[in-house]
Amino acid sequence: xxxxxxxxxxxxxxxxxxxxxxxxxxxxxxxxxxxxxxxxxxxxxxxxxxxxxxxxxxxxxxxxxxxxxxxxxxxxxxxxxxxxxxxxxxxxxxxxxxxxxxxxxxxxxxxxxxxxxxxxxxxxxxxxxxxxxxxxxxxxxxxxxxxxxxxxxxxxxxxxxxxxxxxxxxxxxxxxxxxxxxxxxxxxxxxxxxxxxxxxxxxxxxxxxxxxxxxxxxxxxxxxxxxxxxxxxxxxxxxxxxxxxxxxxxxxxxxxxxxxxxxxxxxxxxxxxxxxxxxxxxxxxxxxxxxxxxxxxxxxxxxxxxxxxxxxxxxxxxxxxxxxxxxxxxxxxxxxxxxxxxxxxxxxxxxxxxxxxxxxxxxxxxxxxxxxxxxxxxxxxxxxxxxxxxxxxxxxxxxxxxxx
Amino acid sequence: xxxxxxxxxxxxxxxxxxxxxxxxxxxxxxxxxxxxxxxxxxxxxxxxxxxxxxxxxxxxxxxxxxxxxxxxxxxxxxxxxxxxxxxxxxxxxxxxxxxxxxxxxxxxxxxxxxxxxxxxxxxxxxxxxxxxxxxxxxxxxxxxxxxxxxxxxxxxxxxxxxxxxxxxxxxxxxxxxxxxxxxxxxxxxxxxxxxxxxxxxxxxxxxxxxxxxxxxxxxxxxxxxxxxxxxxxxxxxxxxxxxxxxxxxxxxxxxxxxxxxxxxxxxxxxxxxxxxxxxxxxxxxxxxxxxxxxxxxxxxxxxxxxxxxxxxxxxxxxxxxxxxxxxxxxxxxxxxxxxxxxxxxxxxxxxxxxxxxxxxxxxxxxxxxxxxxxxxxxxxxxxxxxxxxxxxxxxxxxxxxxxxxxxxxxxxxxxxxxxxxxxxxxxxxxxxxxxxxxxxxxxxxxxxxxxxxxxxxxxxxxxxxxxxxxxxxxxxxxxxxxxxxxxxxxxxxxxxxxxxxxxxxxxxxxxxxxxxxxxxxxxxxxxxxxxxxxxxxxxxxxxxxxxxxxxxxxxxxxxxxxxxxxxxxxxxxxxxx
Numbered sequence: 001x002x003x004x005x006x007x008x009x010x011x012x013x014x015x016x017x018x019x020x021x022x023x024x025x026x027x028x029x030x031x032x033x034x035x036x037x038x039x040x041x042x043x044x045x046x047x048x049x050x051x052x053x054x055x056x057x058x059x060x061x062x063x064x065x066x067x068x069x070x071x072x073x074x075x076x077x078x079x080x081x082x083x084x085x086x087x088x089x090x091x092x093x094x095x096x097x098x099x100x101x102x103x104x105x106x107x108x109x110x111x112x113x114x115x116x117x118x119x120x121x122x123x124x125x126x127x128x129x130x131x132x133x134x135x136x137x138x139x140x141x142x143x144x145x146x147x148x149x150x151x152x153x154x155x156x157x158x159x160x161x162x163x164x165x166x167x168x169x170x171x172x173x174x175x176x177x178x179x180x181x182x183x184x185x186x187x188x189x190x191x192x193x194x195x196x197x198x199x200x201x202x203x204x205x206x207x208x209x210x211x212x213x214x215x216x217x218x219x220x221x222x223x224x225x226x227x228x229x230x231x232x233x234x235x236x237x238x239x240x241x242x243x244x245x246x247x248x249x250x251x252x253x254x255x256x257x258x259x260x261x262x263x264x265x266x267x268x269x270x271x272x273x274x275x276x277x278x279x280x281x282x283x284x285x286x287x288x289x290x291x292x293x294x295x296x297x298x299x300x301x302x303x304x305x306x307x308x309x310x311x312x313x314x315x316x317x318x319x320x321x322x323x324x325x326x327x328x329x330x331x332x333x334x335x336x337x338x339x340x341x342x343x344x345x346x347x348x349x350x351x352x353x354x355x356x357x358x359x360x361x362x363x364x365x366x367x368x369x370x371x372x373x374x375x376x377x378x379x380x381x382x383x384x385x386x387x388x389x390x391x392x393x394x395x396x397x398x399x400x401x402x403x404x
Numbered sequence: 405x406x407x408x409x410x411x412x413x414x415x416x417x418x419x420x421x422x423x424x425x426x427x428x429x430x431x432x433x434x435x436x437x438x439x440x441x442x443x444x445x446x447x448x449x450x451x452x453x454x455x456x457x458x459x460x461x462x463x464x465x466x467x468x469x470x471x472x473x474x475x476x477x478x479x480x481x482x483x484x485x486x487x488x489x490x491x492x493x494x495x496x497x498x499x500x501x502x503x504x505x506x507x508x509x510x511x512x513x514x515x516x517x518x519x520x521x522x523x524x525x526x527x528x529x530x531x532x533x534x535x536x537x538x539x540x541x542x543x544x545x546x547x548x549x550x551x552x553x554x555x556x557x558x559x560x561x562x563x564x565x566x567x568x569x570x571x572x573x574x575x576x577x578x579x580x581x582x583x584x585x586x587x588x589x590x591x592x593x594x595x596x597x598x599x600x601x602x603x604x605x606x607x608x609x610x611x612x613x614x615x616x617x618x619x620x621x622x623x624x625x626x627x628x629x630x631x632x633x634x635x636x637x638x639x640x641x642x643x644x645x646x647x648x649x650x651x652x653x654x655x656x657x658x659x660x661x662x663x664x665x666x667x668x669x670x671x672x673x674x675x676x677x678x679x680x681x682x683x684x685x686x687x688x689x690x691x692x693x694x695x696x697x698x699x700x701x702x703x704x705x706x707x708x709x710x711x712x713x714x715x716x717x718x719x720x721x722x723x724x725x726x727x728x729x730x731x732x733x734x735x736x737x738x739x740x741x742x743x744x745x746x747x748x749x750x751x752x753x754x755x756x757x758x759x760x761x762x763x764x765x766x767x768x769x770x771x772x773x774x775x776x777x778x779x780x781x782x783x784x785x786x787x788x789x790x791x792x793x794x795x796x797x798x799x800x801x802x803x804x805x806x807x808x809x810x811x812x813x814x815x816x817x818x819x820x821x822x823x824x825x826x827x828x829x830x831x832x833x834x835x836x837x838x839x840x841x842x843x844x845x846x847x848x849x850x851x852x853x854x855x856x857x858x859x860x861x862x863x864x865x866x867x868x869x870x871x872x873x874x875x876x877x878x879x880x881x882x883x884x885x886x887x888x889x890x891x892x893x894x895x896x897x898x899x900x901x902x903x904x905x906x907x908x909x910x911x912x913x914x915x916x917x918x919x920x921x922x923x924x925x926x927x928x929x930x931x932x933x934x935x936x937x938x939x940x941x942x943x944x945x946x947x948x949x950x951x952x953x954x955x956x957x958x959x960x961x962x963x964x965x966x967x968x969x970x971x972x973x974x975x976x977x978x979x980x981x
Contacts, residue, residue, distance in 0.1 A: 042613055140413055185421045187413060240457065242442040243450020256458045259613060260598045280443035284436055291432050298425065305421075306414050314421065325431045332438040 249279030466592020696901025699811030729802030761809025891969030896922020
């Protein structure tokens with residue numbers, strides 16, 4: 001049942017969400033400078049090399065976020081297939097030698113002068129929008145295999161394989177897990193989802209065991225200290241960073257691990273630099289800031305549950321949340337090493353831009369009053385939240401009314 | 405949709421979402437628990453491991469810049485003196501290693517063993533080891549022992565140019581002289597190096613975060629040969645007259661380039677500890693003295709520039725003494741004949757000069773002293789330069805006008821005097837003296853230092869008249885005739901100043917400062933030279949003590965510089981032969 005346009009009303013947008021994100025990005029700039037300044041001076045003769053780039057992307061990202069937050073949410077409902085098409089095109093183009101720029105045997109970027117652009121990041125966004133629109137459209141038909149479950153499986157599956165081919169396992173894993181989670185909350189049959197996992201297991205095993213550096217990452221993960229001078233080097237250096245930070249940390253800019261020892265200090269392992277320079281108090285504070293961010297997301301999702309906005313905000317939160325959690329787990333050695341950046345904090349332009357666009361969409365959704373409360377009657381609402389309903393809110397329709 | 409209940413479906417989807425949320429919460433809790441584990445419970449152990457690792461990061465000094473003379477001869481260089489270090493964590497038997505090392509070099513075996521007997525990653529054993537010890541210890545090929553390249557400043561010319569160069573401390577930081585003045589430029593940039601062990605546990609320098617950068621090289625205006633000539637002749641004069649010390653400067657009067665600057669007695673900058681700080685001082689710029697008659701150039705230039713007196717005008721009746729301001733001044737060699745202005749200066753008559761000074765007057769004398777650069781720093785690129793003492797006329801006593809006219813009651817530096825004399829030599833311009841002519845950075849870019857003019861002091865015509873008068877000084881009847889350089893017309897002025905006796909506080913009759921300042925060839929000078937001999941015993945006249953030094957230095961320097969003698973003079977020499 002579609003809401004009539006007249007019934008859409010607007011409420012105060014979630015400013016706190018925006019403040020939180022800008023705070024995290026600003027903090028990220030400080031940490032990026034601290035982590036990269038000396039290396040940048042050595043390699044590029046300019047200690048602000050990475051900071052400048054990230055600042056340009058911050059400006060672009062902030063502008064994009066504010067712009068997107070003004071856009072009517074319903075537009076995204078009409079765009080999923082064009083967006084998927086563009087993503088596919090870019091992901092195919094980048095694999096052509098000479099078009100995509102190759103760094104460390106990986107073709108992940110388009111270069112535009114000083115800035116580089118990573119299409120797999122845009123792919124994430126299109127998958128989220130596509131799945132949200134699809135889940136709303138199919139509704140309970142998602143439980144059907146051929147008419148419901150299979151089409152998104154194929155579309156995201158091929159995309160997953162294209163990103164693996166770059167190779168960019170980290171982003172592929174995020175898209176895989178994120179898509180599966182969206183199908184899961186979208187009501188797909190558990191049998192289908194379990195079947196997907198079971199059939200993917202041999203593929204995953206083959207991938208992990210065949211490609212040397214990934215296997216090494218697994219063995220290093222299982223016993224980092226034994227491989228501390230080879231494959232476990234990075235994670236051991238991350239441990240030493242956290243340990244060196246202790247409770248209070250060495251102070252911003254005073255960390256020594258980033259000098260020779262901790263690789264990728266300003267990108268994937270920036271949280272280890274936070275841990276060293278700001279100590280346990282700093283690393284826990286940052287972790288809590290991320291959970292606080294996710295809680296703001298949760299509030300938005302709950303209000304829009306069951307609608308396109310609900311799926312969209314849930315998808316965005318799942319993708320960003322998965323990246324945050326996976327990065328934190330990798331850096332603290334709870335998860336094998338993968339190339340996953342920490343949203344808002346790590347150096348990386350396209351990733352920052354995409355994440356800020358996603359926050360822009362969330363911000364727009366937060367300003368939209370739900371046309372109905374789909375969870376009305378759910379114990380969550382009936383027991384705890386009924387007192388919030390005002391007698392004047394008589395325009396609220398009965399939950400899911402009309403269909404039966 | 406008969407059997408399908410949408411409400412139940414929607415709620416089940418919400419339940420599923422909440423399951424995800426629970427997973428995420430669990431994940432974050434796991435991360436926080438893990439952070440507590442790493443940072444709180446295992447924090448100290450990990451920090452110790454990190455600390456040991458960080459000991460491997462070593463700062464290495466960049467090499468100090470080289471100092472060259474005018475002709476690119478090296479006068480301050482660096483010797484390779486590697487520093488010996490150990491990596492105790494890879495040494496199995498510290499006592500044995502310590503014994504082996506102490507066998508080869510002077511170091512306490514048991515103290516060293518204690519230093520090596522721990523699990524640190526890095527300790528210094530000895531900084532800056534002489535090359536022969538480096539070889540002996542290197543040949544032993546010890547596990548966990550290695551050298552890091554370092555350097556030590558060395559002055560291959562020993563005492564020569566010592567006062568100008570100054571010296572550095574053990575860490576190669578400039579403490580005196582040019583080393584101090586140009587510390588920022590000369591000093592190399594620190595590099596950072598990571599030290600690791602090879603497969604056989606011998607330490608190796610692995611990666612470099614920053615290469616140490618060499619400091620800037622300096623090229624001086626000093627010429628080693630001219631400096632040598634000046635130092636040699638000055639020392640000979642100080643020795644001959646049993647003087648306490650001496651100062652000598654050779655300068656290009658047009659550009660202010662210092663060709664030589666000597667202080668006697670000399671000191672060896674390689675071993676500054678063997679001398680007192682008194683002996684390190686570059687008296688040419690740090691010490692103030694009363695110049696005596698050489699200072700008459702100020703009053704003489706003043707009256708000429710003001711047009712008060714012409715060179716051949718009779719200004720003095722030749723009497724031996726005069727009273728002024730309650731004091732009497734004397735001429736040591738009175739002529740008792742009327743004297744022209746020119747003759748007054750040529751014979752350095754104090755009474756005559758006093759009369760000229762009275763004609764010029766207090767304020768104008770003060771003005772010309774200041775214009776010639778007295779009482780202010782010349783701005784030379786050396787540390788410790790002083791202003792000198794030129795008192796304001798308001799504080800002068802009754803006799804000050806005449807005593808200042810003849811160069812007493814005033815404090816100047818030797819460098820100020822030669823710069824003032826250069827203004828007469830070069831047509832009236834005060835130049836800024838300088839020592840460094842080129843600065844070359846570590847990538848080879850050369851920055852040249854251009855000569856600087858400070859201001860016009862006197863007109864070109866006044867300067868020509870002064871040159872004529874100064875030539876008379878060196879002429880057959882002048883006080884400075886011993887300064888005359890064969891084959892060249894020479895101009896200059898003698899000076900014999902009385903020093904203040906520190907016991908009585910009055911001018912002493914036995915302590916003098918003898919000096920001569922001049923330039924040659926007089927009409928188009930190549931060099932200006934100042935010679936000061938402090939407290940010569942016996943005959944103390946500037947014309948007898950300092951003027952001959954001027955002559956010998958000028959002769960040798962002009963020969964070295966391939967300056968052709970002026971023709972007329974040559975003919976005269978040939979006729980005499």
